[in-house]
Amino acid sequence: MSELRRPIESGVPDSTQFMHPTLVKNYGQWAWHDRPRPGVLRHVAESGETMYTIKAGTQRQMDVYTIRKLADIADEFCDGYVRFTIRSAVEFMTPVEANVQPLIDRLEAEGFPVGGTGNSVGFISHTQGWLHCDIPGTDASGVVKALMDQLVDEFKHEEMPNRVKITTSCCQINCGGQGDIAINVQHTKPPVINHELVAGVCERPAVIARCPVAAIRPALVNGKPSLEVDEKKCVCCGACYPPCPPMQINDPVNSKIAIWVGGKHSSTRSKPMFHKLVAAGIPNNAPRWPEAAEIVRNILGAYKADARAWERMGEWIERIGWPRFFELTGLPFTKYHVDNWRGGRANLNTSAHLHF
Numbered sequence: 110m111s112e113l114r115r116p117i118e119s120g121v122p123d124s125t126q127f128m129h130p131t132l133v134k135n136y137g138q139w140a141w142h143d144r145p146r147p148g149v150l151r152h153v154a155e156s157g158e159t160m161y162t163i164k165a166g167t168q169r170q171m172d173v174y175t176i177r178k179l180a181d182i183a184d185e186f187c188d189g190y191v192r193f194t195i196r197s198a199v200e201f202m203t204p205v206e207a208n209v210q211p212l213i214d215r216l217e218a219e220g221f222p223v224g225g226t227g228n229s230v231g232f233i234s235h236t237q238g239w240l241h242c243d244i245p246g247t248d249a250s251g252v253v254k255a256l257m258d259q260l261v262d263e264f265k266h267e268e269m270p271n272r273v274k275i276t277t278s279c280c281q282i283n284c285g286g287q288g289d290i291a292i293n294v295q296h297t298k299p300p301v302i303n304h305e306l307v308a309g310v311c312e313r314p315a316v317i318a319r320c321p322v323a324a325i326r327p328a329l330v331n332g333k334p335s336l337e338v339d340e341k342k343c344v345c346c347g348a349c350y351p352p353c354p355p356m357q358i359n360d361p362v363n364s365k366i367a368i369w370v371g372g373k374h375s376s377t378r379s380k381p382m383f384h385k386l387v388a389a390g391i392p393n394n395a396p397r398w399p400e401a402a403e404i405v406r407n408i409l410g411a412y413k414a415d416a417r418a419w420e421r422m423g424e425w426i427e428r429i430g431w432p433r434f435f436e437l438t439g440l441p442f443t444k445y446h447v448d449n450w451r452g453g454r455a456n457l458n459t460s461a462h463l464h465f
């Protein structure tokens with residue numbers, strides 16, 4: 110075990126300082142592991158020492174009282190050690206087998222479901238949403254809460270063909286990632302420009318350069334320097350809004366939700382895949398997003414019933430083909446699924462939407 114790294118101004122801190130002493134002692138010397146029950150992993154080291162990991166879901170955005178509660182549980186059962194995953198699940202680790210069941214009972218009594226270590230719907234990763242970011246068109250974390258309230262049994266029981274990673278994004282262009290199912294904002298109308306504010310707020314050349322289809326031009330409006338958008342060219346991506354907030358694109362009616370499927374980051378068994386659009390124009394219906402949730406449940410149901418063991422969502426669709434996917438899910442295939450942007454010529458043959 111190397112000594113702690115010296116502090117640097119970037120990057121993550123050395124993780125060994127946060128690890129349970131049993132983990133530090135057996136670092137890199139684990140002999141085997143298994144999953145005694147959903148939500149619990151058992152790692153056994155060559156030394157014979159055992160470490161149990163108990164995984165629980167959280168409500169994603171947590172207040173300080175909830176974090177204190179989780180820390181108190183860690184103090185009581187796990188010598189004070191706890192860690193959060195990228196999907197805001199929480200993992201408690203203890204070398205004491207007798208602590209496992211009481212810890213599970215306590216977590217469930219406090220409302221934290223235990224699961225997610227096997228082939229399950231993991232907790233949903235989301236972008237920052239209304240709480241932290243200045244450009245979101247929806248509250249991605251709210252979508253997560255609404256969906257996980259309905260999918261929590263799929264987290265606890267682990268009966269999916271393989272892991273299902275769901276992501277949500279609250280704009281179309283910035284953070285977020287590939288997911289077996291992705292729920293993303295979709296703007297459907299060009300930005301509306303507040304010409305009074307552009308000259309004082311926006312660096313116009315930077316905004317013009319930002320547009321991927323060269324739809325923005327400088328313009329004089331009412332004698333003031335401003336911008337104009339060629340609406341025939343605009344693909345409603347929303348890229349101009351972050352550097353120029355007077356180009357408002359978020360809209361309570363015309364900012365919609367779109368659902369994409371079949372993406373994955375991992376290269377296990379098959380290459381990483383981009384997810385593909387399967388449902389568009391879904392109402393951005395806070396606070397429970399019932400229309401988007403129904404489509405997600407429907408896709409999950411078809412995948413669970415039809416996929417072979419260990420097939421990820423994208424692998425299943427590649428095997429059965431996109432026409433069969435649309436048949437099984439009952440989703441309509443429309444002209445909007447065809448990537449007909451002229452700049453997309455280069456990717457048409459690599460997309461699942463069209464094959465020549």
Ligand code: SF4
Pocket residue numbers: 236237238242243244245246278279280281282283284285
């Ligand atoms: S997805 Fe877009 S709106 Fe949401 S947090 Fe990221 S940059 Fe902000």
Ligand code: SF4
Pocket residue numbers: 299300319320321322323324325338342343344345346347348349350358
């Ligand atoms: S929304 Fe996108 S395509 Fe439309 S003007 Fe802004 S940057 Fe250009």
